[in-house]
Amino acid sequence: MIFIDPRYVFVLLLVMGGSYTLLWAWVMRSSREKVGYDDITEGLELLRRRLYSVIVLAAVVVFLGTQVALPYQPVRDITVGEPVLVINATTSQFAFTLSNTTIPANVPVEFAVTSIDVNHGFGIFDPDGRIIAQTQSMPGYTNRLIVNFTRPGPYRIHCLEYCGVDHWGMEAAFNVE
C-alpha cells in the first residue's frame, strides 16, 4: 500500500498556487500595452490547433490503454491475489454487519459488500486511522473488495457516503491477526 504524506500534498498545492499567481502577475504586467488582436492570434492559432491535436491524441491513448484493465476486479485478483477468505459485509442504516471480525494477516481476503437499504460507503481504516481501501455498498448488488492486510491490529470501517441522520456514527471494527 502506498501512502502520500499530506505534507507533500500541501507543498505541492503551495507550489501550484504560487506558480499560478506568478503566471497571472506576468499576464497582468505584459498586458499593460495595447496590442492588436490579430498580432496575438496569428501565431497562437496554429499552436492552439497543434496542442488540441496533442490533447486529443493523449486522451485516445489513455482511454485505449486503460481498457485492458477493465473490468477492474480481475486486475485486483491478479495483483492482490485470489482471496482465501470471504467476509460478508452487509450495511444498513446505520450499521455494518460482518461475518468475521477476526481476519488473518498477509493473505488476500475478500469483502463481499452489499446493502439492505440505501447506498452506503465502506471505508477500511488501518490502526493509524488512515484509509486503506474503500468501496460502495449498494442495495441489490455485491461489490467485491480484495485486501491483503500486512499489518496486524485493530481496524475500523466507516461509512463514507451520507446515508441519513446517523451517518456520522456508522462504524464497525475488526481485528487483523
Ligand SMILES: [Cu+2]
Ligand atoms: Cu453513511
